[in-house]
Amino acid sequence: MAAIALSVFDLFKIGPGPSSSHTMGPMAAGYDFLTLARQLPAAVLSGAAGLRIELFGSLSATGRGHGTDRAVVAGLLGHDPRHCPPAVLDALAEAPRLRRPVDLGPGQLAVSTADVVFGPLVHDAPWSNTLVLRLLGPDSDAPPLLEREYHSVGGGFIQYKGQPAVRPGTPVHAYGHMADLRRIVAETGIGVPRLMLENEMAVTGADAAAVMAGLDAVLAAMDAAVAAGLAAEGVLPGPLGLKRKAKQLFEGGRSKRLPHDSALSRLCAFAFAAAEENAAGHVVVTAPTCGSAGIIPATARFLRTRLACPEQALRDGLLAAAAVGFLAKHNATIAGAEGGCQAEIGVASAMAAAMLAQATGCPVQIVENAAETALEHHLGLTCDPVGGYVQIPCIERNAMGAVKAYAAYLIASDETPDHHKVGLDQVIEAMVSTGRDMNCKYKETGQGGLAVSVPAC
Ligand code: SF4
CATH class of the missing domain: 3.30.1330.90 (D-3-phosphoglycerate dehydrogenase; domain 3)
Structure with a gap:
Protein backbone atom coordinates (compact mmCIF):
# COMPACT_ATOMS: atom_id res chain seq x y z
CA MET A 1 0.00 0.00 0.00
CA LYS A 161 6.83 16.42 -18.03
CA GLY A 162 9.84 14.42 -16.90
CA GLN A 163 9.65 15.69 -13.34
CA PRO A 164 11.57 13.39 -11.01
CA ALA A 165 9.52 11.83 -8.25
CA VAL A 166 9.47 14.04 -5.17
CA ARG A 167 10.69 12.35 -2.01
CA PRO A 168 8.81 13.83 0.92
CA GLY A 169 9.54 12.74 4.46
CA THR A 170 8.09 9.43 5.57
CA PRO A 171 4.81 9.73 7.46
CA VAL A 172 4.79 8.38 11.00
CA HIS A 173 1.42 6.77 10.46
CA ALA A 174 1.28 5.07 7.06
CA TYR A 175 -2.23 5.02 5.63
CA GLY A 176 -3.70 4.93 2.17
CA HIS A 177 -7.34 4.26 3.00
CA MET A 178 -9.91 5.15 5.62
CA ALA A 179 -9.72 1.59 6.93
CA ASP A 180 -6.04 2.18 7.78
CA LEU A 181 -6.86 5.43 9.56
CA ARG A 182 -9.54 3.70 11.62
CA ARG A 183 -7.14 0.89 12.54
CA ILE A 184 -4.33 3.28 13.53
CA VAL A 185 -6.68 5.32 15.69
CA ALA A 186 -7.87 2.11 17.41
CA GLU A 187 -4.33 0.79 17.91
CA THR A 188 -2.66 3.99 19.07
CA GLY A 189 -5.53 5.67 20.87
CA ILE A 190 -4.68 8.98 19.21
CA GLY A 191 -7.34 10.83 17.28
CA VAL A 192 -7.33 11.85 13.62
CA PRO A 193 -6.06 15.41 14.33
CA ARG A 194 -3.03 14.18 16.30
CA LEU A 195 -2.30 11.55 13.65
CA MET A 196 -2.47 14.18 10.92
CA LEU A 197 -0.27 16.58 12.89
CA GLU A 198 2.42 13.95 13.46
CA ASN A 199 2.38 13.02 9.78
CA GLU A 200 2.54 16.66 8.72
CA MET A 201 5.58 17.23 10.90
CA ALA A 202 7.29 14.10 9.53
CA VAL A 203 6.48 14.85 5.88
CA THR A 204 7.41 18.54 5.89
CA GLY A 205 9.93 18.79 8.73
CA ALA A 206 7.89 21.58 10.37
CA ASP A 207 7.38 21.63 14.13
CA ALA A 208 3.96 21.59 15.80
CA ALA A 209 3.92 25.33 16.37
CA ALA A 210 4.60 26.02 12.69
CA VAL A 211 1.85 23.63 11.61
CA MET A 212 -0.62 25.29 13.99
CA ALA A 213 0.40 28.73 12.74
CA GLY A 214 -0.14 27.51 9.18
CA LEU A 215 -3.60 26.19 10.04
CA ASP A 216 -4.46 29.53 11.66
CA ALA A 217 -3.33 31.35 8.50
CA VAL A 218 -5.54 29.09 6.39
CA LEU A 219 -8.54 29.62 8.69
CA ALA A 220 -7.90 33.38 8.69
CA ALA A 221 -7.73 33.50 4.88
CA MET A 222 -10.94 31.49 4.65
CA ASP A 223 -12.71 33.82 7.06
CA ALA A 224 -11.38 36.88 5.25
CA ALA A 225 -12.90 35.55 2.02
CA VAL A 226 -16.28 35.07 3.74
CA ALA A 227 -16.11 38.54 5.29
CA ALA A 228 -15.17 40.18 1.98
CA GLY A 229 -17.95 38.36 0.18
CA LEU A 230 -20.56 39.33 2.77
CA ALA A 231 -19.57 42.98 2.45
CA ALA A 232 -19.48 43.12 -1.35
CA GLU A 233 -22.28 44.02 -3.72
CA GLY A 234 -22.59 44.39 -7.47
CA VAL A 235 -22.07 42.18 -10.47
CA LEU A 236 -19.43 39.50 -10.85
CA PRO A 237 -16.96 39.74 -13.75
CA GLY A 238 -17.82 38.09 -17.06
CA PRO A 239 -20.68 38.07 -19.56
CA LEU A 240 -23.24 36.33 -17.32
CA GLY A 241 -24.02 39.54 -15.46
CA LEU A 242 -24.47 37.52 -12.28
CA LYS A 243 -25.27 39.63 -9.23
CA ARG A 244 -23.64 38.85 -5.93
CA LYS A 245 -26.16 37.46 -3.43
CA ALA A 246 -24.24 36.69 -0.24
CA LYS A 247 -25.02 39.97 1.53
CA GLN A 248 -28.71 39.74 0.69
CA LEU A 249 -28.88 36.13 1.91
CA PHE A 250 -27.12 37.06 5.13
CA GLU A 251 -29.48 39.93 5.85
CA GLY A 252 -32.52 37.86 4.83
CA GLY A 253 -31.40 35.22 7.31
CA ARG A 254 -32.23 37.57 10.17
CA SER A 255 -35.93 37.58 9.42
CA LYS A 256 -36.70 33.89 9.02
CA ARG A 257 -39.66 32.50 10.97
CA LEU A 258 -37.97 29.33 12.21
CA PRO A 259 -34.58 29.31 13.95
CA HIS A 260 -33.44 26.53 11.65
CA ASP A 261 -34.27 28.65 8.59
CA SER A 262 -32.03 31.36 9.88
CA ALA A 263 -29.15 28.99 10.57
CA LEU A 264 -29.39 27.47 7.11
CA SER A 265 -29.62 30.89 5.46
CA ARG A 266 -26.48 31.94 7.27
CA LEU A 267 -24.63 28.79 6.21
CA CYS A 268 -25.67 29.41 2.59
CA ALA A 269 -24.71 33.08 2.82
CA PHE A 270 -21.24 32.20 4.10
CA ALA A 271 -20.73 29.71 1.27
CA PHE A 272 -22.00 32.19 -1.32
CA ALA A 273 -19.68 34.85 0.10
CA ALA A 274 -16.44 32.88 -0.34
CA ALA A 275 -17.58 31.38 -3.65
CA GLU A 276 -18.42 34.86 -4.99
CA GLU A 277 -15.00 36.10 -3.94
CA ASN A 278 -13.56 33.20 -5.89
CA ALA A 279 -15.65 34.07 -8.94
CA ALA A 280 -14.36 37.63 -8.67
CA GLY A 281 -10.78 36.31 -8.92
CA HIS A 282 -9.98 37.41 -5.38
CA VAL A 283 -7.95 35.51 -2.79
CA VAL A 284 -9.47 32.29 -1.52
CA VAL A 285 -8.22 28.98 -0.17
CA THR A 286 -8.38 25.79 -2.21
CA ALA A 287 -10.59 23.50 -0.16
CA PRO A 288 -9.82 21.28 -1.93
CA THR A 289 -10.16 23.44 -5.10
CA CYS A 290 -11.08 27.03 -5.90
CA GLY A 291 -14.43 26.00 -7.40
CA SER A 292 -15.36 24.46 -4.06
CA ALA A 293 -13.70 27.17 -1.96
CA GLY A 294 -16.91 28.23 -0.21
CA ILE A 295 -17.89 25.06 1.63
CA ILE A 296 -15.23 24.68 4.32
CA PRO A 297 -14.95 28.43 5.03
CA ALA A 298 -18.75 28.50 5.47
CA THR A 299 -18.54 25.50 7.78
CA ALA A 300 -15.72 27.08 9.79
CA ARG A 301 -17.65 30.31 10.28
CA PHE A 302 -20.78 28.32 11.16
CA LEU A 303 -18.80 26.35 13.76
CA ARG A 304 -17.50 29.60 15.25
CA THR A 305 -20.65 31.66 15.20
CA ARG A 306 -23.48 29.14 15.60
CA LEU A 307 -21.82 26.30 17.50
CA ALA A 308 -19.36 28.42 19.52
CA CYS A 309 -16.44 26.11 18.71
CA PRO A 310 -13.06 27.18 20.10
CA GLU A 311 -10.17 27.76 17.70
CA GLN A 312 -8.40 24.50 18.62
CA ALA A 313 -11.56 22.58 17.67
CA LEU A 314 -11.49 24.38 14.31
CA ARG A 315 -7.86 23.38 13.77
CA ASP A 316 -8.74 19.79 14.65
CA GLY A 317 -11.67 19.93 12.27
CA LEU A 318 -9.47 21.27 9.50
CA LEU A 319 -7.03 18.39 10.01
CA ALA A 320 -9.88 15.85 9.81
CA ALA A 321 -11.11 17.58 6.65
CA ALA A 322 -7.59 17.31 5.23
CA ALA A 323 -7.53 13.57 5.97
CA VAL A 324 -10.67 13.12 3.86
CA GLY A 325 -9.29 15.35 1.09
CA PHE A 326 -6.06 13.33 1.06
CA LEU A 327 -7.98 10.05 0.74
CA ALA A 328 -9.95 11.45 -2.21
CA LYS A 329 -6.85 12.84 -3.91
CA HIS A 330 -4.80 9.69 -3.28
CA ASN A 331 -7.41 7.14 -4.34
CA ALA A 332 -9.49 9.17 -6.82
CA THR A 333 -9.19 12.81 -7.85
CA ILE A 334 -10.10 16.28 -6.67
CA ALA A 335 -10.10 17.76 -10.19
CA GLY A 336 -13.34 18.54 -12.03
CA ALA A 337 -11.50 17.90 -15.30
CA GLU A 338 -10.91 14.31 -14.20
CA GLY A 339 -13.92 13.36 -12.11
CA GLY A 340 -16.59 16.01 -12.71
CA CYS A 341 -18.06 18.16 -9.95
CA GLN A 342 -18.45 15.19 -7.59
CA ALA A 343 -14.66 15.40 -7.22
CA GLU A 344 -14.76 19.09 -6.26
CA ILE A 345 -18.04 19.98 -4.54
CA GLY A 346 -18.62 16.37 -3.45
CA VAL A 347 -15.19 16.01 -1.87
CA ALA A 348 -15.39 19.47 -0.28
CA SER A 349 -18.77 18.57 1.23
CA ALA A 350 -17.32 15.33 2.61
CA MET A 351 -14.38 17.25 4.07
CA ALA A 352 -16.74 19.77 5.67
CA ALA A 353 -18.89 17.00 7.16
CA ALA A 354 -15.76 15.46 8.68
CA MET A 355 -14.76 18.88 9.99
CA LEU A 356 -18.13 19.37 11.68
CA ALA A 357 -17.97 15.93 13.30
CA GLN A 358 -14.36 16.31 14.43
CA ALA A 359 -14.75 19.87 15.71
CA THR A 360 -17.76 18.87 17.80
CA GLY A 361 -15.83 16.01 19.38
CA CYS A 362 -17.23 12.99 17.55
CA PRO A 363 -15.23 9.74 17.40
CA VAL A 364 -13.51 8.60 14.20
CA GLN A 365 -16.37 6.35 13.09
CA ILE A 366 -18.79 9.28 13.08
CA VAL A 367 -16.24 11.47 11.32
CA GLU A 368 -16.01 8.82 8.60
CA ASN A 369 -19.76 8.28 8.40
CA ALA A 370 -20.41 12.01 8.05
CA ALA A 371 -17.85 12.30 5.24
CA GLU A 372 -19.17 9.20 3.51
CA THR A 373 -22.79 10.38 3.62
CA ALA A 374 -21.90 13.79 2.19
CA LEU A 375 -19.87 12.34 -0.68
CA GLU A 376 -22.35 9.56 -1.44
CA HIS A 377 -25.02 12.08 -2.30
CA HIS A 378 -22.84 13.96 -4.72
CA LEU A 379 -21.91 10.90 -6.80
CA GLY A 380 -22.42 11.52 -10.50
CA LEU A 381 -22.44 15.31 -10.20
CA THR A 382 -21.14 16.71 -13.48
CA CYS A 383 -19.03 19.75 -14.13
CA ASP A 384 -20.92 22.12 -16.43
CA PRO A 385 -19.95 25.75 -15.80
CA VAL A 386 -22.03 28.08 -17.97
CA GLY A 387 -19.78 29.94 -20.38
CA GLY A 388 -16.78 28.36 -18.68
CA TYR A 389 -17.19 30.75 -15.72
CA VAL A 390 -17.00 29.39 -12.17
CA GLN A 391 -20.31 31.05 -11.35
CA ILE A 392 -23.34 29.03 -12.55
CA PRO A 393 -23.83 26.41 -11.09
CA CYS A 394 -20.67 26.61 -8.99
CA ILE A 395 -21.62 29.31 -6.47
CA GLU A 396 -24.97 27.77 -5.53
CA ARG A 397 -23.34 24.36 -5.47
CA ASN A 398 -21.07 25.58 -2.70
CA ALA A 399 -24.12 26.48 -0.63
CA MET A 400 -25.74 23.13 -1.37
CA GLY A 401 -22.48 21.34 -0.54
CA ALA A 402 -22.33 23.11 2.82
CA VAL A 403 -25.96 22.27 3.61
CA LYS A 404 -25.43 18.63 2.64
CA ALA A 405 -22.33 18.52 4.82
CA TYR A 406 -24.35 19.75 7.77
CA ALA A 407 -27.16 17.28 7.09
CA ALA A 408 -24.63 14.45 6.75
CA TYR A 409 -23.08 15.45 10.08
CA LEU A 410 -26.52 15.47 11.76
CA ILE A 411 -27.38 12.04 10.32
CA ALA A 412 -24.02 10.54 11.26
CA SER A 413 -24.03 11.91 14.77
CA ASP A 414 -27.62 10.81 15.48
CA GLU A 415 -27.49 7.29 14.00
CA THR A 416 -25.89 4.26 15.64
CA PRO A 417 -22.42 4.28 14.02
CA ASP A 418 -22.26 0.51 13.54
CA HIS A 419 -25.53 0.55 11.60
CA HIS A 420 -23.91 2.61 8.85
CA LYS A 421 -23.50 0.31 5.86
CA VAL A 422 -21.28 2.21 3.43
CA GLY A 423 -17.65 3.04 4.15
CA LEU A 424 -15.74 6.12 2.94
CA ASP A 425 -13.33 3.92 0.98
CA GLN A 426 -16.27 2.38 -0.88
CA VAL A 427 -17.81 5.69 -1.86
CA ILE A 428 -14.44 7.02 -3.03
CA GLU A 429 -14.06 3.89 -5.16
CA ALA A 430 -17.54 4.55 -6.58
CA MET A 431 -16.51 8.13 -7.37
CA VAL A 432 -13.51 6.84 -9.33
CA SER A 433 -15.55 4.51 -11.50
CA THR A 434 -18.32 7.09 -11.99
CA GLY A 435 -15.77 9.69 -13.05
CA ARG A 436 -14.09 7.25 -15.39
CA ASP A 437 -17.39 6.50 -17.14
CA MET A 438 -18.44 10.14 -17.30
CA ASN A 439 -18.41 11.59 -20.81
CA CYS A 440 -15.60 14.14 -21.09
CA LYS A 441 -18.07 16.91 -21.99
CA TYR A 442 -19.15 16.81 -18.34
CA LYS A 443 -15.63 17.30 -17.05
CA GLU A 444 -14.81 20.99 -16.97
CA THR A 445 -14.98 21.58 -20.70
CA GLY A 446 -18.16 23.67 -20.58
CA GLN A 447 -19.66 21.50 -23.33
CA GLY A 448 -22.47 19.69 -21.55
CA GLY A 449 -25.29 20.01 -19.02
CA LEU A 450 -26.13 23.53 -17.87
CA ALA A 451 -23.24 24.87 -19.93
CA VAL A 452 -25.28 23.94 -22.99
CA SER A 453 -28.84 24.52 -21.82
CA VAL A 454 -28.20 27.95 -20.31
CA PRO A 455 -27.06 30.74 -22.66
CA ALA A 456 -23.83 32.36 -21.50
CA CYS A 457 -25.06 35.93 -22.03
S1 SF4 B 1 -19.25 22.84 -11.94
FE1 SF4 B 1 -17.10 22.43 -12.49
S2 SF4 B 1 -16.07 24.42 -12.29
FE2 SF4 B 1 -18.01 24.53 -11.14
S3 SF4 B 1 -17.49 23.95 -9.03
FE3 SF4 B 1 -18.17 22.09 -10.09
S4 SF4 B 1 -16.25 21.16 -10.84
FE4 SF4 B 1 -15.77 23.29 -10.33
Missing part, protein backbone atom coordinates in the same frame (compact mmCIF):
# COMPACT_ATOMS: atom_id res chain seq x y z
CA ALA A 2 1.37 3.43 -0.95
CA ALA A 3 1.23 5.70 2.07
CA ILE A 4 -0.15 9.21 1.74
CA ALA A 5 2.70 11.69 2.11
CA LEU A 6 0.97 14.97 1.28
CA SER A 7 1.14 18.21 3.20
CA VAL A 8 -2.01 19.84 4.54
CA PHE A 9 -0.75 23.06 2.97
CA ASP A 10 -0.64 21.49 -0.47
CA LEU A 11 -4.35 20.87 -0.09
CA PHE A 12 -5.25 24.23 1.49
CA LYS A 13 -3.50 26.73 -0.77
CA ILE A 14 -4.08 30.45 -0.47
CA GLY A 15 -4.30 32.27 -3.80
CA PRO A 16 -6.49 33.89 -6.43
CA GLY A 17 -9.56 32.18 -7.87
CA PRO A 18 -11.60 31.28 -9.75
CA SER A 19 -10.14 27.84 -10.44
CA SER A 20 -7.25 26.05 -8.79
CA SER A 21 -6.62 24.06 -11.98
CA HIS A 22 -7.09 27.05 -14.27
CA THR A 23 -5.62 29.94 -12.28
CA MET A 24 -3.42 28.81 -9.38
CA GLY A 25 -1.84 25.93 -11.31
CA PRO A 26 -1.08 27.93 -14.49
CA MET A 27 0.15 30.89 -12.43
CA ALA A 28 2.47 28.54 -10.55
CA ALA A 29 3.62 27.15 -13.92
CA GLY A 30 4.34 30.64 -15.28
CA TYR A 31 6.25 31.53 -12.13
CA ASP A 32 8.21 28.27 -12.25
CA PHE A 33 9.10 28.87 -15.92
CA LEU A 34 10.31 32.39 -15.15
CA THR A 35 12.43 31.08 -12.27
CA LEU A 36 13.88 28.40 -14.53
CA ALA A 37 14.56 30.82 -17.38
CA ARG A 38 16.38 33.19 -15.05
CA GLN A 39 18.85 30.39 -14.33
CA LEU A 40 19.93 30.18 -17.98
CA PRO A 41 23.38 31.59 -18.80
CA ALA A 42 23.42 35.29 -19.61
CA ALA A 43 24.69 34.55 -23.12
CA VAL A 44 21.63 32.42 -23.79
CA LEU A 45 19.20 34.88 -22.23
CA SER A 46 20.55 37.78 -24.25
CA GLY A 47 19.33 35.97 -27.38
CA ALA A 48 15.79 35.48 -26.08
CA ALA A 49 13.34 36.81 -28.65
CA GLY A 50 9.91 35.87 -27.34
CA LEU A 51 7.65 33.63 -25.31
CA ARG A 52 5.12 31.13 -26.63
CA ILE A 53 2.31 30.13 -24.29
CA GLU A 54 -0.02 27.34 -25.39
CA LEU A 55 -3.01 25.96 -23.50
CA PHE A 56 -4.52 22.54 -24.20
CA GLY A 57 -7.51 20.46 -23.17
CA SER A 58 -9.75 21.89 -20.49
CA LEU A 59 -7.37 24.83 -19.99
CA SER A 60 -8.06 25.80 -23.59
CA ALA A 61 -11.78 24.99 -23.47
CA THR A 62 -12.62 27.13 -20.45
CA GLY A 63 -9.41 29.08 -19.98
CA ARG A 64 -10.92 32.40 -21.10
CA GLY A 65 -13.77 32.15 -18.62
CA HIS A 66 -11.48 31.09 -15.83
CA GLY A 67 -8.82 33.72 -16.58
CA THR A 68 -6.09 31.17 -17.33
CA ASP A 69 -4.46 33.57 -19.76
CA ARG A 70 -4.17 36.25 -17.08
CA ALA A 71 -2.95 33.75 -14.51
CA VAL A 72 -0.12 32.33 -16.58
CA VAL A 73 0.99 35.79 -17.70
CA ALA A 74 0.94 37.01 -14.08
CA GLY A 75 3.21 34.09 -13.20
CA LEU A 76 5.57 35.00 -16.03
CA LEU A 77 5.58 38.56 -14.72
CA GLY A 78 6.91 37.28 -11.40
CA HIS A 79 3.81 36.69 -9.28
CA ASP A 80 3.28 33.47 -7.37
CA PRO A 81 -0.29 32.45 -6.48
CA ARG A 82 0.01 33.02 -2.74
CA HIS A 83 1.20 36.60 -3.03
CA CYS A 84 -0.31 37.89 -6.28
CA PRO A 85 -2.44 40.96 -5.53
CA PRO A 86 -5.92 40.80 -7.13
CA ALA A 87 -5.20 44.21 -8.69
CA VAL A 88 -2.54 42.63 -10.92
CA LEU A 89 -5.08 40.23 -12.39
CA ASP A 90 -7.72 42.97 -12.68
CA ALA A 91 -5.20 45.13 -14.61
CA LEU A 92 -4.36 42.24 -16.95
CA ALA A 93 -8.08 41.74 -17.61
CA GLU A 94 -8.64 45.44 -18.31
CA ALA A 95 -5.77 45.76 -20.80
CA PRO A 96 -5.27 42.34 -22.41
CA ARG A 97 -3.16 43.72 -25.28
CA LEU A 98 -0.83 45.83 -23.20
CA ARG A 99 2.64 44.26 -23.37
CA ARG A 100 4.36 44.14 -20.01
CA PRO A 101 8.09 43.53 -19.42
CA VAL A 102 9.25 40.09 -18.29
CA ASP A 103 12.26 40.46 -16.05
CA LEU A 104 14.80 38.03 -17.44
CA GLY A 105 17.94 39.97 -16.61
CA PRO A 106 19.83 40.44 -19.86
CA GLY A 107 16.95 39.20 -21.97
CA GLN A 108 14.17 41.76 -21.68
CA LEU A 109 10.96 40.49 -23.20
CA ALA A 110 7.38 41.67 -23.11
CA VAL A 111 4.21 39.63 -22.87
CA SER A 112 0.46 40.22 -22.93
CA THR A 113 -2.53 37.97 -22.36
CA ALA A 114 -3.30 38.35 -26.07
CA ASP A 115 -0.17 36.25 -26.73
CA VAL A 116 -1.73 33.17 -25.13
CA VAL A 117 -2.64 30.50 -27.69
CA PHE A 118 -5.73 28.42 -27.00
CA GLY A 119 -4.79 25.06 -28.48
CA PRO A 120 -6.74 21.88 -29.20
CA LEU A 121 -9.03 20.26 -26.64
CA VAL A 122 -7.81 16.81 -27.58
CA HIS A 123 -4.07 16.27 -27.30
CA ASP A 124 -1.50 13.59 -26.50
CA ALA A 125 -0.32 14.77 -23.08
CA PRO A 126 -1.21 12.49 -20.18
CA TRP A 127 -3.25 15.18 -18.41
CA SER A 128 -6.21 17.16 -19.76
CA ASN A 129 -5.10 20.46 -18.18
CA THR A 130 -1.83 20.96 -20.03
CA LEU A 131 0.15 24.06 -20.94
CA VAL A 132 3.43 24.36 -22.78
CA LEU A 133 5.73 27.33 -22.25
CA ARG A 134 8.61 28.10 -24.58
CA LEU A 135 11.33 30.71 -24.52
CA LEU A 136 12.13 31.41 -28.15
CA GLY A 137 15.50 32.30 -29.59
CA PRO A 138 16.31 34.60 -32.51
CA ASP A 139 15.97 31.79 -35.07
CA SER A 140 12.30 30.82 -35.29
CA ASP A 141 13.21 27.50 -36.99
CA ALA A 142 15.60 26.47 -34.23
CA PRO A 143 14.49 24.63 -31.08
CA PRO A 144 13.41 26.98 -28.27
CA LEU A 145 15.95 28.09 -25.69
CA LEU A 146 13.77 26.55 -23.03
CA GLU A 147 10.59 24.49 -23.12
CA ARG A 148 8.53 22.90 -20.39
CA GLU A 149 5.21 21.05 -20.53
CA TYR A 150 3.16 21.54 -17.38
CA HIS A 151 0.18 19.59 -16.14
CA SER A 152 -2.23 21.34 -13.80
CA VAL A 153 -3.40 18.35 -11.84
CA GLY A 154 -6.04 19.89 -9.56
CA GLY A 155 -6.06 21.83 -6.32
CA GLY A 156 -3.36 24.20 -7.64
CA PHE A 157 -0.83 21.37 -7.93
CA ILE A 158 1.40 21.32 -11.01
CA GLN A 159 3.74 18.69 -12.41
CA TYR A 160 5.97 19.00 -15.44
